[in-house]
Amino acid sequence: MRALLEPYCARPLSAVDLVSGAPPASQCHRAYTRTLNTDEITSYLQGEDRDFNIDPVLSALNLVLRTQALRRGAVPVGQNKYFFLTTERARLSAGLEARRGYFMSVRPTFDTLMVNVNTSFAAFYDRSMSGPLDEVLTRHHPNDLRQLLPGLKVFTTHLGYKRAYKVFALGTQTAAQAQFKWNKTGRNISVKDFFKQGSAEYGITLRRPDLPVINVGSRQRAQDIPPELCTVPENQTFKSRLNTEATRSMINIACNPPATNANFITGEGLPLLQLSENPPSNSALESFGLSVSQQMAVVPARILDPPRLQYSTGRPAVRDGGWNIMGGTKFRRGGDMRNWAVLVVREERTEEFLGRNEANLNSFVQAFKDKCKLSGMIVAETLPPIEKTPVLPYDRREAVNIIRNKLEAIGRNKPSFVLVLLYREDDYIYPGIKNLCDRVLGLQTVCMLLKKATKGRVDQYFANVALKVNTKLRGVNHVLEENTNPWLKNTMLVGIDVTHPSPGSMKGAPSIAGVVANTDSDFANFPVSFRLQVNRNINKDAQEMVEGLTEMMVERLQAYKEANPSTPPGKVIIYRDGVSEGQYKLLLQDELPKILEAFRRMKVKPKLSIIVCGKRHHARFPGTSKDNTVANGNTTPGTVVDQGVTDIYNHDFYLQVSASRPQEQNIV
Known part of the structure; x- marks a missing residue:
């Protein structure tokens, strides 16, 4: 606040x-x-x-x-x-x-x-990562150090003054093993011997030549330093990407x-x-x-009425920004899943679901199929083909190759989608499957985490997955009730965003711009256009503005025209993500003309609105009474604040759209 x-x-x-x-x-x-x-x-x-x-x-x-x-x-x-x-x-x-x-x-x-x-x-x-670097190395497992050390700041004093470095990587050799060509003699010398006899001003006998060296240079030009010569200062932030365990812990702490x-x-x-x-x-x-x-500051607010939704049968009540499809509710239009397949990705100690207990797997797949049928999807009477990988090796690259062989075999039958059953979360397997299927094999996949799917509220979990499956099969889960929003007739909703390389990405990795837009009046199908962007290190002024926007907007307008040949869009509402306040003028100067040029090329003249969406702002609105909050303390979904703390000149507002969990605070 x-x-x-x-x-x-x-x-x-x-x-x-x-x-x-x-x-x-x-x-x-x-x-x-x-x-x-x-x-x-x-x-x-x-x-x-x-x-x-x-x-x-x-x-x-x-x-x-x-x-x-x-x-x-x-x-x-x-x-x-x-x-x-x-x-x-x-x-x-x-x-x-x-x-x-x-x-x-x-x-x-x-x-x-x-x-x-x-x-x-x-x-x-934490404190275990500060002090003499050789002591830090002895406190942690090498696998942990390979994730912790890159980006860590250290300093040395053996030159007679304090000099700072940033660690690039943990070396694979010890100071006694690592060698480099010494210009003075033209011969190779070990790091250990160099500090002992290679330079008169050093004369340092290393106490721990058995420890791996630290590369404070780069991949192309390594610069190895013995860890005992380095000191790690306290109070450093970790700037690399957190692993799955740490990310989950951070979210739980911050909410x-x-x-x-x-x-x-x-x-x-x-x-x-x-x-x-x-x-x-x-x-x-x-x-x-x-x-x-x-x-x-105490500011006025108002609460919008929840939307009224229509399904094929049933009408779930919208409450606290959510609803479910339990109790016989059927999708507005069910997708066709008569041709699908299942892949079980096996890890160690997973035989309780296979082997002699293979009937449990068949029962599991049957229960999911029944839930999809009950939700209104078109399903076959028989079970789909079920493939199982061998127990995956520890080497994750080899594991992904094993999965690829199975997926290629499944893909020969051209299933509409593959249900992938995973036993545990993994930073390599899930991204590897998505990369293979989305970019290489052209297979649609839906992944289930079995430790969640087989425990607790299984029917609700199946219902949530069925929502995703139906959308992937071009079904329609639900629509707005007729006459709820008549002004949305003949409207094309557009989403624009730029995704930048995450911490730890390969140097020179480009940003990716994506544009999605509906092609139907139900607002259920949103095909995408995307383009690689100039690397942000090359052109920082244009790193957030979208290149190729005119061409992508033309593609989206063409797709809308093909689906609605006699009815061009009368309104285009663009939701633009990722634009900071300082870039509003740049957006109008750079992107608006490109959007208008796309309209000119397609010979359409719709009314245009551009809404900049900012999710990572720091404004928080604790309710002043229980009447305008839900059970977990969040303000009621639909709460709008458009006075008191808003911009003086721009038409901005804050909207609380969901109340499913406590507020997630900003995480650096």
Whole structure:
């Protein structure tokens, strides 16, 4: 939520370096930029001067708040996130822990400035990953170290001064084994001998030449250092991708009821950040005549009615943003699954479902088939072909090749989809199957995790999977009740997003832009167009703007025309994801003309709306009473906030669309 920031207007703000996220004061280059006077922003805040550039003011105020947090011992992470040594910690996996911190940023709203404060979580290396690096290596298994070390910051002092490095990888050889060509002699020398006799200024006898070296260079140009010469500083964030176990733990830790997070903010966050109505003397806030209210802003909201849905038979009640298809409800239009197949991916210790108990597998598949039939899909009377892999080896690449052989054999019969039964979650097997089937073999797949499918509410699990299967087979699960939204007639809904390479991706990996749009009036089928984008390291200014957008929009309009030859779209509503506030003007300058060009080429003139969707904002809205919240504490689905904390000039709003789980806080 946001606390009120009250500008003190008795004097103008002093000259400030306008650098958002500046380094500590000792590292800053001080230079007079200009004087910022708070009187200048009054007309902007009152909606009278849209052209006023408020960004320098916000940068200056955020820099003041940052200085305040750093003086309190905060560890800055990314932009506007601060973590403290005294806050809660929780184990994620070997060598990693989650820490709670706080996001803090100044936001302009009508007639006032506010501070957006929110809880935030980040993965840090724990204490076992700090200190002498040789001791760190002895505390952890080599398999864990291969995931933990890349990106870890270390420093050395053996040269007589402190020098920082970033670890690229854990070496495969020890200091006694690893060799390189020494320019002085033109001969190979081991890392151990080089530090002992190779250079007069070293003269270091390694205590642990049996430990693997650390590569602080690159794959092409390795630079090996003995770990005992390296020291790992504390309070480092883990910036690589978390494994499945750690990701699940992080989500569980970060999801808290709104009231809990609100109490964290007011009871812990504001004191730690030293945001106060009466700032301490000599504090950054006091120096600039600023103060922050301790009370959260109370804003008006309204609740939209839930949608009315139609199925072929039955009408489930929509409650708290969700519903189910239990109790005989049938899909609006069932897909044809008379030709499908099953693949059981076997891992170690999975014989309880196979072998002598193979009848259990047949019963399981029969139960799922019956659920699909009950839901309105067209199914065959007999069971589908069931294939089983041998027990997969530990080598995951070899395991994926074994699965590929089975899938290729299944694919010869051209099934409409393959139901893949997995015994456990795996960071290699599931992505490997999807890569094979989606990109290489052209097979549709639906995966089930058996530990979930065979325990607990099995019928509901089957129902959720049936929803996915029916959609993949071009069925229609449900539609909006007729006359519910008559203004959606002849409307094409478009979704646009750019996916960037994740941490740890291969260097030079491109971004991918995707455009989806419906071709039917039921809004059930959304074919896709996609293009590779220029690598973001090559053209950072255009990394989020979509290249090839005109061609992709033309493809979507052509698909709509083929499905509706006599009725062109009268309205096009575009939902654009991944655009920051600073890129709104760029979107209008770069993407809007491309969209209009696609309309011109297709000779259509629909009404156009572009809605920018921001999911990762930090605004949170704890309900003020039980009447406007659901059981888990979230505000009622359909809650809309479009006053009080919204943009002064743009038509923005906050919408609570689901209440299925507590609020997931920002995770770095």
